[in-house]
Amino acid sequence: MSSQSLQGKRIAFLATDGFEQVELTKPREAIKAAGAECVLVSPKDTQIQGMNHDEKGDTFPVDQSVHSSTAEDFDGLVLPGGVANPDSLRTCSHSVDFVRDFFKQHKPVAAICHGPWTLIEADVVRGRKVTSWPSLKTDLINAGAQWVDEECVCDEGLVTSRNPDDLPAFCDKAIEEFAEGKHAQQTA
Template identity: 55%
Template sequence: MTRVLIVATDGFEQSELFKPQDNLREAGMETVIASLEDGDIQGWNEKEWGDTAPVDITVEEVSAGDYDALLLPGGQMNPDILRMNDTVIELIRDFNRQMKPIAAICHAPWLLAEADIIGGKTVTSWPSIRTDLENAGAKVVDQEVVEDGNLITSRNPDDIPAFSQALIARLGVTVSEVQLEPA
């Protein structure tokens, strides 16, 4: 079974974790949520705290070799906290070295910049971090989904169907077989 690792912490944009996760599961894939600590992580739902998600494993226990792809949900707080964690950044680099798909939405491309893997790549993101991505050497465009090599990036929750479709297709599932969850 195809396994997708989702790395997130408190402040993840709720729709950007739960909707792609539902879409991946609908496509017959296993999803595993990794975070900085055991327990639950608290989502952010537009302008207030949202639902929690159970953590399956800590990032300290994860090996990129055990998964087929990496999903990085956005939200402003989530990637800002995660990019300060060396284990998370090294994990992203490991997925990249193995050329496994890395899908990052909204503010999550900050993590790709921190891992120093976007130089010379074309990406998209939430508008407020585009200068950061350009400063990290990326070409930034305003499109619902951008694929460059093993990287898949999107801008916001409205892009979740296209974002999910790109990742699912990259993992070899015919997307027409899957009913995608909208944001």
């Protein structure tokens, strides 16, 4: 666990139905333990359904609608995976704009597993070194990214990991980047 303090920071978690539950809960626990306020942002207004692989998990209350959220209100963003979650988010223009705005404001973003699908839609992976669930490799390459098969990759404030097994490294690196703050080279 990282010793970085996130005291006074607000971190958005953007998700909707079908997110991989552990990819939201483990980073949220680690980031809260480091001192940050974690805010669950979603296109849905009430609650969202987590998944444990292909089985339904728990439901989680939404803290804030993406329709009334802005990247200016947060210090960083986490994008959990799961297949249905990012596939749905990338069809929601408010969600895509929300993600893109973190890059325009040079704020750190952490995406795991299928989470980078939303990054592709926001057109923010071009020229970046990233990793993901293996099935996204071609999509990321076609979007201009350099895809690698590594536990955790960080490119100018963009943290990516492949799957739940990578969560310890993913959480530590995300906390480190959130503690550091703005990234002047990060662009949309």
